[in-house]
Amino acid sequence: MANWALITVISLVLAPVLRLAVIVLGGRRNRKKVVGFFHPYTNDGGGGERVLWCAVKAIQDERPDLNCVIYTGDHDATPQTLNARAFDRFGVKLLHHPQVVHLYKRKWIEETTYPRFTMIGQSFGSIYLSWEALSKFTPLYYLDTSGYAFTYPVARIFGCKVMCYTHYPTISLDMLSRVHSRASMYNNDALIAKSALLSWCKVIYYTIFSWMYGFVGSCSHLAMVNSSWTQSHIEKLWGISSRTRRVYPPCDTSGLQVLPLERAMDPPKIISVAQFRPEKAHPLQLEALAVAIKKLEPGLPRPKLQLVGSCRNEADEKRLQNLKDLAKKLNVENDVEFHKNVMYSDLVRLLGGAVAGIHTMIDEHFGICIVEYMAAGAIPIANRSAGPKMDIVLPQDGKQTGFLAQDVQEYASAIIEIVKMSSSERLEMAAAARRRASLFSEQRFYDDFKAAVGPILFHK
CATH class of the missing domain: 3.40.50.2000 (Glycogen Phosphorylase B;)
Structure with missing residues (x-):
C-alpha cells in the first residue's frame, strides 16, 4: 500500500x-x-x-x-x-x-x-x-x-x-x-x-x-x-x-530465407520463440503437445517442442521453472527442450531445423517470431486473433501459409496435421509462407x- x-x-x-x-x-x-x-x-x-x-x-x-x-x-x-x-x-x-x-x-x-x-x-x-x-x-x-x-x-x-x-x-x-x-x-x-x-x-x-x-x-x-x-x-x-x-x-527475412526448406522429420521439431512472460501462454503449448502425442497414429514420428526465450527478471525465471515442472507433470519432459537467452546464431540454427513454429498469445499485436518462422521455412501455428490473423498468416498466391488456432484441441490438431503431411505438401506450404514473410523484411x-x-x- x-x-x-x-x-x-x-x-x-x-x-x-x-x-x-x-x-x-x-x-x-x-x-x-x-x-x-x-x-x-x-x-x-x-x-x-x-x-x-x-x-x-x-x-x-x-x-x-x-x-x-x-x-x-x-x-x-x-x-x-x-x-x-x-x-x-x-x-x-x-x-x-x-x-x-x-x-x-x-x-x-x-x-x-x-x-x-x-x-x-x-x-x-x-x-x-x-x-x-x-x-x-x-x-x-x-x-x-x-x-x-x-x-x-x-x-x-x-x-x-x-x-x-x-x-x-x-x-x-x-x-x-x-x-x-x-x-x-x-x-x-x-x-x-x-x-x-x-x-x-x-x-x-x-x-x-x-x-x-x-x-x-x-x-x-x-x-x-x-x-x-x-x-x-x-x-x-x-x-x-x-x-x-x-x-x-x-523481421530477419533475408537472413532466414537462405535456409533450406528440407527438414529432418525424425523427430519433427516444433519451435516456440517468445519471452517467458504470462501473456505468451506457454503452458498451452505444452498441453497441446501432450494431447497431440496421445492422438498420434501408430507409425507417425513423435514431435519435439523447443521453447526458446529470454528471462528479464526473477519472475520470468520462476515461470520458466514452472514450465519445466509442467512438462514433467504432462509426461512430455523428454519431448521438450528449453533454450534460454540464446545467441542469434543459435536461434537461426534452431529455426533452420524446425518443421513448424508455434505461438499461443491471444491478441499478439504483430508477431515478429511468426514471420521469422515463415521466413525460415517453419510452418506457423498461431493464435486466431490480432496481428497473426489480420496481417501475417494469410494466403499467399492462393496458397495456405499456416494454421490459426484458439484452444488446446485446435493447436494439437494443427501439430498432428503438420506431422502427417507428405514432404511435397509441407514444402508447398512452407514455400508459400516464405513468400508471405518477405512482405515484412528488415x-x-x-x-x-x-x-x-x-x-x-x-x-x-
Missing part, C-alpha cells in the same frame, strides 16, 4: 512540479540535438529490442550527425556492450556505439512492485522514471520504443519532440470487452471474473484508465504502430489518426520508419 500511495501522490503533483522545475533549471534551453530512446529493458531479447536497434541503425544511416542515447535500467550496459548485443542477438550492425544513460529508478515500473493495480502503477511509475531520465540528459528528440505512454507529457514539458513506436496498447477495447463478459485471463484474475461486483469495479477502473491513456498518448507528435490491430486500437484511444503511421516491425522497416520520422527528424 505504501508504494501505491506514493505513486498516487507522484501522479497528482509531479506534472506541475516538473513544469516549474524545467522552467527554473532551463531544461528547454539545454536540450541536446540528440535522439533519446526510452527503453528501460535493453536485455529483454524480444521483438521490441530488435525494433530499438533497427531504429537506431536507421537514424545513424540517415543522419550520421545525430547521436543516439539509450535510457536503460540495465546497469551493466555500456556503449560497447549494447553495440555488441545488437549484432550478436539480432544481427544488427550499428555504424557507431550509442551513448548510454543509466536509470536507477526502474523498480517503479517493475510488475512486482504493484501486486494490485499493476497496469496503472507501472504507468505512473514510468512518469517518475522518465523524470530521472530527462533530468540526467534532455534530448531534442524523445523516442519511446517500450510503450510507456505516460512519459510523453513529461517529455513535452521538457521541450522534446515526442515520437513513439507502439507494439501494443497498454489497454485495449478487447480487454474492456473481456472484463465486461467476465472472461478469465492472465490480466483478469479468476476471482474477479467470477464476481459481478468486482467485474463492475474493474470495468470502471479500465474505463478511467483508458481515458487517461488516451490523453497521454495524444501528446505524441508521431505514433508509429506495428500492425493493423494496434493501429485500430491506438487511433480509437488516442484520437490522433493524422499522426499515426503503421510501420511493420523488422529493409521495409527501414524504409517505412525513415518515411514516418522524416518530417520531424530528418529535416535540417
Whole structure:
C-alpha cells in the first residue's frame, strides 16, 4: 500500500512540479540535438529490442550527425556492450556505439512492485522514471520504443519532440470487452471474473484508465504502430489518426530465407520463440503437445517442442521453472527442450531445423517470431486473433501459409496435421509462407520508419 500511495501522490503533483522545475533549471534551453530512446529493458531479447536497434541503425544511416542515447535500467550496459548485443542477438550492425544513460529508478515500473493495480502503477511509475531520465540528459528528440505512454507529457514539458513506436496498447477495447463478459485471463484474475461486483469495479477502473491513456498518448507528435490491430486500437484511444503511421516491425527475412526448406522429420521439431512472460501462454503449448502425442497414429514420428526465450527478471525465471515442472507433470519432459537467452546464431540454427513454429498469445499485436518462422521455412501455428490473423498468416498466391488456432484441441490438431503431411505438401506450404514473410523484411522497416520520422527528424 505504501508504494501505491506514493505513486498516487507522484501522479497528482509531479506534472506541475516538473513544469516549474524545467522552467527554473532551463531544461528547454539545454536540450541536446540528440535522439533519446526510452527503453528501460535493453536485455529483454524480444521483438521490441530488435525494433530499438533497427531504429537506431536507421537514424545513424540517415543522419550520421545525430547521436543516439539509450535510457536503460540495465546497469551493466555500456556503449560497447549494447553495440555488441545488437549484432550478436539480432544481427544488427550499428555504424557507431550509442551513448548510454543509466536509470536507477526502474523498480517503479517493475510488475512486482504493484501486486494490485499493476497496469496503472507501472504507468505512473514510468512518469517518475522518465523524470530521472530527462533530468540526467534532455534530448531534442524523445523516442519511446517500450510503450510507456505516460512519459510523453513529461517529455513535452521538457521541450522534446515526442515520437513513439507502439507494439501494443497498454489497454485495449478487447480487454474492456473481456472484463465486461467476465472472461478469465492472465490480466483478469479468476476471482474477479467470477464476481459481478468486482467485474463492475474493474470495468470502471479500465474505463478511467483508458481515458487517461488516451490523453497521454495524444501528446505524441508521431505514433508509429506495428500492425493493423494496434493501429485500430491506438487511433480509437488516442484520437490522433493524422499522426499515426503503421510501420511493420523488422523481421530477419533475408537472413532466414537462405535456409533450406528440407527438414529432418525424425523427430519433427516444433519451435516456440517468445519471452517467458504470462501473456505468451506457454503452458498451452505444452498441453497441446501432450494431447497431440496421445492422438498420434501408430507409425507417425513423435514431435519435439523447443521453447526458446529470454528471462528479464526473477519472475520470468520462476515461470520458466514452472514450465519445466509442467512438462514433467504432462509426461512430455523428454519431448521438450528449453533454450534460454540464446545467441542469434543459435536461434537461426534452431529455426533452420524446425518443421513448424508455434505461438499461443491471444491478441499478439504483430508477431515478429511468426514471420521469422515463415521466413525460415517453419510452418506457423498461431493464435486466431490480432496481428497473426489480420496481417501475417494469410494466403499467399492462393496458397495456405499456416494454421490459426484458439484452444488446446485446435493447436494439437494443427501439430498432428503438420506431422502427417507428405514432404511435397509441407514444402508447398512452407514455400508459400516464405513468400508471405518477405512482405515484412528488415529493409521495409527501414524504409517505412525513415518515411514516418522524416518530417520531424530528418529535416535540417
